[in-house]
Amino acid sequence: MHAELLTKLKALGEPTRLRIMTLLLRGELTVSEIMQVLGQSQPRVSRHLKLLADAGLCERYPEGGWVFYRLARSRVGERLAALLEEMARGDDPEIARDLIRLNEVRRLRAETAQKYFEVAAEQWARIRGLHFSEEAVEAAMLEAAGERQFRLHLDVGTGTGRMLEIFANRAEEGIGVDLSREMLTVARSKMSEAGLANRLVRQADATALPLETGSADLITVHQVLHYIAQPRRALGEWARVLAPGGLLLLADFESHDFEDFRAEYHHAHLGFDREDLRVWLKEAGLEPASIKPLEAVGGKGGLAVLICVATKEAGA
Incomplete structure (x- = not known):
């Protein structure tokens, strides 16, 4: 238990990885979406995600040409996530900016979803009727x-x-x-x-x-x-x-x-x-x-x- 906790704490001992974990608390994200929020390159973001995944703090899910990341489900990880959530509610300006950018990423995702949904909605409406x-x-x-x-x-x-x-x-x-x-x-x-x-x-x-x-x-x-x-x-x-x-x-x-x-x-x-x-x-x-x-x-x-x-x- 102590060894697992130390491994996770070491992985979190870097500002960018703390920021990534704070984002993943809000739901799963692709590498591209995390890059947009952090303003960092793909190799750098991928390296941080690999370190977090190796420590058992996040999980990766390939989906076609995309890869999604989410928080790993474990007792230690959940406790650390709760602590990070409490910290994220503070007035850290960098975290605040990240969350604003995350909302923009979500807005763009919602727009893409809505365009597809509108095309399909007419067919569904006929069947429901x-x-x-x-x-x-x-x-x-x-x-x-x-x-x-x-x-x-x-x-x-x-x-x-x-x-x-x-x-x-x-x-x-x-x-x-x-x-x-x-x-x-x-x-x-x-x-x-x-x-x-x-x-x-x-x-x-x-x-x-x-x-x-x-x-x-x-x-x-x-x-x-x-x-x-x-x-x-x-x-x-x-x-x-x-x-x-x-x-x-x-x-x-x-x-x-x-x-x-x-x-x-x-x-x-x-x-x-x-x-x-x-x-x-x-x-x-x-x-x-x-x-x-x-x-x-x-x-x-x-x-x-x-x-x-x-x-x-x-x-x-």
């Missing part, structure tokens, strides 16, 4: 979770990160995965706006998750399954990651006949039959607790959404 409000889906999923508190929340196909946001007070930690880098940019921006620095997003395939077996005790999958060519394989992967006693919450369309969704919105499936979902969940080693439809807006002819709740036996 055929069924119910997003508020109804969110309320149903929260209700399905009951009063439980969770350790790790995994949101598959996180999109804008909305599920991470609405379950933020129900789980200690949260991670969202998505294949789209554009959507991850949107999600990171939303997490920053909501002040959820401890919620992460990562680029990953929904059928090959970068998480250990049994590591998440809550998994949410909101309007994702219909995009996946092999839904049974995906359910098997989610069951693998789900912890014994954990909860899977899935919201997706019930079977429908809007054939144009395949070409226009790239849906691999036109919704799902309730009995098929029940069978697939059982095949994956999960126990379907309930599969209930939300009534479509306007009654007959609209899209109905199923709220599926499944659990994993404590001894599984």
